[in-house]
Amino acid sequence: MGKDVSSTVFTREDRTRYRQKVRRCLDVFALMLNDFRFDADRPMTGLELELNLMDIDGGPAMRNAEVLAELADPSFQTELGQFNLEINMTPRLIAGRGFGEYEDDLRASLARADERARKAQAQLVAIGILPTLTLRHAVVENISADPRYRALNDQMLAARGEEFTLDIRGVESLLTGTDSIAPEAACTSTQLHLQVAPEDFASYWNASQAIAGVQVAMGANSPYLFGRHLWAETRIALFEQATDTRPDELKAQGVRPRVWFGERWITSIFDLFEENVRYFPPLLPLTDPEDPVEVLNAGGVPRLAELRLHNGTIYRWNRPVYDIMNGRPHLRVENRVLPSGPTVVDMLANAAFYFGLVRSLAEADRPVWTQLTFSQAEENFHVSARDGLRSMAYWPRVGELPATDLVLEHLLPRAYDGLDRFGVDPDIRNRLLGVIEQRCRTRRNGATWQADTVAALQHHQNLDRPTALHEMLHRYADLALSNDPVHTWPVR
Numbered sequence: 001m002g003k004d005v006s007s008t009v010f011t012r013e014d015r016t017r018y019r020q021k022v023r024r025c026l027d028v029f030a031l032m033l034n035d036f037r038f039d040a041d042r043p044m045t046g047l048e049l050e051l052n053l054m055d056i057d058g059g060p061a062m063r064n065a066e067v068l069a070e071l072a073d074p075s076f077q078t079e080l081g082q083f084n085l086e087i088n089m090t091p092r093l094i095a096g097r098g099f100g101e102y103e104d105d106l107r108a109s110l111a112r113a114d115e116r117a118r119k120a121q122a123q124l125v126a127i128g129i130l131p132t133l134t135l136r137h138a139v140v141e142n143i144s145a146d147p148r149y150r151a152l153n154d155q156m157l158a159a160r161g162e163e164f165t166l167d168i169r170g171v172e173s174l175l176t177g178t179d180s181i182a183p184e185a186a187c188t189s190t191q192l193h194l195q196v197a198p199e200d201f202a203s204y205w206n207a208s209q210a211i212a213g214v215q216v217a218m219g220a221n222s223p224y225l226f227g228r229h230l231w232a233e234t235r236i237a238l239f240e241q242a243t244d245t246r247p248d249e250l251k252a253q254g255v256r257p258r259v260w261f262g263e264r265w266i267t268s269i270f271d272l273f274e275e276n277v278r279y280f281p282p283l284l285p286l287t288d289p290e291d292p293v294e295v296l297n298a299g300g301v302p303r304l305a306e307l308r309l310h311n312g313t314i315y316r317w318n319r320p321v322y323d324i325m326n327g328r329p330h331l332r333v334e335n336r337v338l339p340s341g342p343t344v345v346d347m348l349a350n351a352a353f354y355f356g357l358v359r360s361l362a363e364a365d366r367p368v369w370t371q372l373t374f375s376q377a378e379e380n381f382h383v384s385a386r387d388g389l390r391s392m393a394y395w396p397r398v399g400e401l402p403a404t405d406l407v408l409e410h411l412l413p414r415a416y417d418g419l420d421r422f423g424v425d426p427d428i429r430n431r432l433l434g435v436i437e438q439r440c441r442t443r444r445n446g447a448t449w450q451a452d453t454v455a456a457l458q459h460h461q462n463l464d465r466p467t468a469l470h471e472m473l474h475r476y477a478d479l480a481l482s483n484d485p486v487h488t489w490p491v492r
Contacts, residue, residue, distance in 0.1 A: 038331060
């Protein structure tokens with residue numbers, strides 16, 4: 001949702017004009033799917049990473065504008081909170097040593113950004129939720145200065161008509177209200193992009209939905225929010241609740257939430273865009289002067305600006321993307337379920353597991369989504385977010401079993417197969433998927449390391465919770481610099 005926003009006040013005429021334009025874009029998109037040549041010859045991948053800034057004491061550093069000014073690097077951008085940054089890596093093929101190139105580039109970019117951040121008395125941390133964040137930090141005054149974030153906040157709050165409620169029950173419980181979407185800034189994620197052909201999109205999206213649960217179980221890294229030990233991947237519940245524009249009455253009527261797992265398997269990417277237009281009113285009704293029909297009839301590539309903007313305000317965990325690169329349109333699945341961190345190698349292991357597994361399942365003779373109900377896939381997702389590596393998962397033909405056993409016995413071999421289909425270098429494949437295997441065998445990922453370390457600090461050193469969280473975060477930040485995978489980190 002990177003479009004510039006110059007106004008936060010929209011008239012009824014703005015909304016009417018925007019709705020008509022979105023539907024016109026949707027009609028053109030349908031025509032393009034039938035007749036247009038999309039770029040899919042060499043499917044590229046992409047990676048976006050959201051980051052936190054912490055100060056010398058381990059608290060959030062509200063200095064992203066200063067850090068960006070020091071960086072002067074267009075690959076880095078603001079995010080919702082003043083303590084957030086985002087980096088967009090250059091898209092690339094993962095064949096051969098593509099993952100190695102990602103690792104080298106990402107480590108170099110983060111090292112350079114951290115060096116610049118320290119000039120602003122801050123430090124970069126890749127973690128799902130900054131554990132030292134408190135409610136006093138999650139306020140509208142700490143939203144980034146970019147007008148689009150304030151506009152989004154104002155429109156979401158107006159749509160809800162009352163304060164947002166956070167009610168998360170896990171190891172401990174959190175119940176609080178907030179008068180802005182600022183708590184959503186606590187969520188920092190790794191977003192994986194996979195370019196696919198139009199005729200293959202449904203298979204890849206369905207496969208992505210089917211494996212979202214095991215992805216979260218393996219990669220969980222967000223156990224603490226506002227001082228409470230909640231879910232293994234609390235980010236899932238927080239994002240769903242902190243941006244929920246529905247008051248209780250609309251929830252009771254079955255109105256869909258804007259952060260959405262979905263409700264059915266699809267047969268075309270059009271299904272998702274059509275649902276977005278049918279179910280969700282616009283939040284930012286900004287119209288573009290382009291007439292997509294005229295552009296299409298003239299042989300050009302329509303930007304479909306309104307459809308893309310609308311799509312960017314509906315936060316599916318696997319989002320459909322229409323984009324244009326070098327004058328050619330393409331389609332992507334944007335996988336949004338994973339947290340940031342702990343290390344670059346951990347994040348690339350998560351990426352290798354996703355890309356390999358989703359390709360193997362999407363190209364299977366008997367698709368998993370013909371054997372798994374959509375509601376069961378959603379149940380797997382939320383149970384895995386709550387319980388992480390300790391979760392149980394249902395999978396066709398094997399029933400319910402621990403997520404770690406499901407991965408070791410059934411899904412890791414499929415991930416190896418998928419990476420081979422991509423042509424990934426075997427040494428890189430083995431190294432990255434070996435990280436996933438060892439997480440399963442050691443029962444340790446970012447979430448368990450954080451929780452075990454805090455417990456040790458509280459029980460053995462008699463630290464109170466806030467002090468233990470600060471000490472754990474300092475240890476986390478130091479260990480992350482080594483790029484040793486989190487399952488090897490000591491707990492002491």
